[in-house]
Amino acid sequence: MVRPYWLVRGKTSRSGEGLDVIAMVHSLRRAVPDRTDLEPEHLAVLQLCASPRSVADLASILKLPLAVVRIMLADLRDQGLVSVRRPRSDGHADLRLLREVADGLRRL
Amino acid sequence: MAYDDCEIRRQADHGDCPAPVAVKILIAGGFGAGKTTLVSSLTEISPLRTEEDLTRPGTVIDSVAGVGGKRTTTVAMDFGRLTIHAGLVVYIFGMPGQERFWFMWDDLSYGSLGAVVLADTRRLADCFPAIDYFEHLRTPFVVALNRFDGARTHELSDVRGALDIDPHVPIVTCDARERATCRDALVTLVEHAAALVAPVARAPESERAAAVRTSRR
Numbered sequence: 001m002v003r004p005y006w007l008v009r010g011k012t013s014r015s016g017e018g019l020d021v022i023a024m025v026h027s028l029r030r031a032v033p034d035r036t037d038l039e040p041e042h043l044a045v046l047q048l049c050a051s052p053r054s055v056a057d058l059a060s061i062l063k064l065p066l067a068v069v070r071i072m073l074a075d076l077r078d079q080g081l082v083s084v085r086r087p088r089s090d091g092h093a094d095l096r097l098l099r100e101v102a103d104g105l106r107r108l
Numbered sequence: 109m110a111y112d113d114c115e116i117r118r119q120a121d122h123g124d125c126p127a128p129v130a131v132k133i134l135i136a137g138g139f140g141a142g143k144t145t146l147v148s149s150l151t152e153i154s155p156l157r158t159e160e161d162l163t164r165p166g167t168v169i170d171s172v173a174g175v176g177g178k179r180t181t182t183v184a185m186d187f188g189r190l191t192i193h194a195g196l197v198v199y200i201f202g203m204p205g206q207e208r209f210w211f212m213w214d215d216l217s218y219g220s221l222g223a224v225v226l227a228d229t230r231r232l233a234d235c236f237p238a239i240d241y242f243e244h245l246r247t248p249f250v251v252a253l254n255r256f257d258g259a260r261t262h263e264l265s266d267v268r269g270a271l272d273i274d275p276h277v278p279i280v281t282c283d284a285r286e287r288a289t290c291r292d293a294l295v296t297l298v299e300h301a302a303a304l305v306a307p308v309a310r311a312p313e314s315e316r317a318a319a320v321r322t323s324r325r
Contacts, residue, residue: 020218021187022199024127052127056187056199087219091131092248095305101131101221102298104192108291 019055019070024085026052042072049082128197133294134217135186136203136242137226138234142254142284143202144186146226149287150200150294151188183209185216200294203238213241222248222301224293226284229253229263232270239273248301250278252293276303 027049038046045058053061059069076082091097135143186202201216203223217223223242227235235251242249251271253264264279271279278296282289 021201021216022130022132022219024130026127054130054197054199056201057189060187085127087130087132089219091219092221092301093305095302097129097131098221098298098302098305100196101192101198102295102302104196105190105198105291105295105298108190108287 018086019073019084020087021056021066022054022087024052024054025049025058025073026083026085028081028083042076045069045072045076046081126195128191128195130197130199132217132220133198133200133297134203134220134223134247135200135226136223136235136238136249137205138228138231138238139205140231141205141226141228141234143205143226145284146224146254146282146290147186147188147200147202149285149290150190152191153189183212185212198294205234205238207237210237210241217241217245217247220247222250222297224297225249225251226254227251227267227271229255229267232267235271239271243273248297248304250280250293250297250300253279253281254284255281276300 025045027046029046041062041064044062048058048061055066055069055073058073059066062069064072073082073084077084088094135146137143183204183206185204188200190198190200192198203213203216223238225235225238225242239249239251241247251267251273253267264281268275268279278300280293280296282293284290
């Protein structure tokens with residue numbers, strides 16, 4: 001488990017604020033040429049996020065703890081390489097959304 | 109549906125490929141109640157787990173230097189995904205049941221539509237903490253008895269009495285191994301959440317109760 005902690009290089013969880021487990025991450029530039037300052041895992045995240053992915057999906061695919069993924073994503077966000085969309089806090093009160101979810105679930 | 113303000117910039121970068129709206133439904137309940145099984149039954153993807161590696165309770169991650177001599181605890185959280193359509197995806201998360209992981213519940217439950225609390229009739233008290241938590245947060249929830257053989261009516265009313273929950277909170281049965289019944293529990297939850305937002309016409313007595321509940325929100 002040394003590697004995941006190396007990835008975060010001593011940063012604390014505060015860097016990962018705003019990265020909810022279902023926040024959607026999307027790479028902002030497909031080609032990341034010659035970025036030797038990025039770890040392989042960061043490059044993997046950028047590739048994976050060519051299509052939007054949730055933080056939980058990324059943690060699971062990369063087999064890394066959530067906390068580590070969050071700090072990596074905060075780094076990438078700070079460098080302008082990914083966009084992060086937070087989930088809504090009030091979805092439970094949105095009638096249209098709830099009905100859409102219920103209808104969709106019934107069709108499964 | 110509301111996006112935050114990086115939407116415009118993101119669309120400029122991505123063209124018309126915006127991220128879907130993601131919503132969260134929680135699966136709670138005591139150890140052995142069937143959370144893992146239920147998530148596995150529902151998810152469209154291979155059951156996935158995320159891990160949280162903790163150097164000590166209350167601290168999500170410590171510094172690199174601190175890792176060496178400390179004992180670490182790993183908690184795995186089951187999660188699954190259900191894609192409704194290209195613009196809407198439902199994530200379901202199993203909430204870790206052990207008391208020492210309760211501090212993670214706030215993080216997981218932020219913005220959720222609601223929760224299914226799985227109850228084991230042999231250990232009903234195990235679901236009390238989750239029920240207390242969701243009642244406190246006013247998160248919509250339903251109680252689901254994990255049964256393969258259904259439950260007789262008197263059992264449901266016995267459980268309702270033992271749980272001391274609001275009379276409008278649905279209690280359902282489901283077989284955590286069977287996708288259809290699990291899906292039905294989710295539908296009941298979402299419909300219950302909708303009813304909390306917009307109560308439909310009911311008998312006068314329950315209407316008063318619903319009005320009181322709605323005004324408390």
